[in-house]
Amino acid sequence: MQSATIEMIQTNACDRLAHLDDNALMLFARNGDGDAYMELVRRYKQLMVNYVYRLVWDYDCATDLAQEVFVRLFRNIDRYDNRLKFSTWIYKIATNLAFDELRRRKRRQTQPFSREIESLPDDHAARHDPRAAHRPDPEEALLRSEAAQAILAALQELPAEHRQLFVLKEMEQLPLEEISHITGVKVGTLKSRLFRSREFLRERLTGYFQRGQA
């Protein structure tokens, strides 16, 4: 009876918050509404894990960094400027964390990303880790289609700054202005870098394009 009541209260809280936009939720969260903050987490957790994963190519690292994104957001909740879009702010934090990680790796000179990707599906730890069910399955996450695999492989060859822009534009499907706010790169430079990334990827993926009646 009691658990049913709690469940009902939680459902009502979710309903109440589901209609609010991100900025309104942040304002509630800033005033101490924990449910509002968790609603934001629910909205953005998949996006963050995916986005960071596309930059660092390591699932465990991506989930840890995505957690860190929400922790940082929470720590700096009082500094939130609601003139900025919430998504811009959260992607900016995620970008900074991912690039810090890439810089750390570069200093440590770890194995190349492609090796990490290859080792991911049959990772010994995956069989013992309760989170294993959510790791990108080799067939589902990487080998579901030959073209997807080829794109992911080609993306890894792009310099991190170019890859980040391509991921934000084509995978996260954000407009140029928002990408500019997230990355601090001017729109003109963005267009040039995206152009170069597309030229590079076209060259690598020539065989996967259906050349119709041009």
Added chain:
Amino acid sequence: MNCERYRRLYDEYDAGTLHPQDYEAVRRHLDDCLSCRQFFQDAGQLARLAAACPRVAAPDDFEDRLRSRLGVVREERRRPPALHWHVGVALAASVLLALGIWLGTYFQSRHPIDVPDRRLAQQPATIPTEVVIPVEPAQPAAGEDQIRFVTRDPATGREVLVEMPASYTVQDLSTLEGPYLMDVSH
């Protein structure tokens, strides 16, 4: 515009946010340029393929783990701000440094440091130009281009022998260096 400049406009062309005149210019160029038409077509396919790439899912316990981490942050916020160790070390170092400077100044004022003669000879001259009054005549000997005279160093109160080129003026005394200056007080 050359082909590259048209290709840079792909995103705005695709999103329909180009100025109508530019949009028309791009469209006309695409009618005439097979290579750019191919680029725009490939870019469109690339976008569709990228958007269709499999996405990874956040683990089930993502929110639970986060809740416990946020609990720690809340707890930290409730506690009075703790002094970070590096701030403490910096403060302690500053206090020690200030104490050292104060002690040094205090003891130096009570017991002025007696500079050994050998070291004095290597020090730059400390003789202020306005008090240089040669005690002994300072005329260069015939055939010599050096003058020698004895004077008193007002800083130490000792008599010093000054050797310097005859062409120097009194103001040049302040630039004299060690070899010119010898303690003759003993």
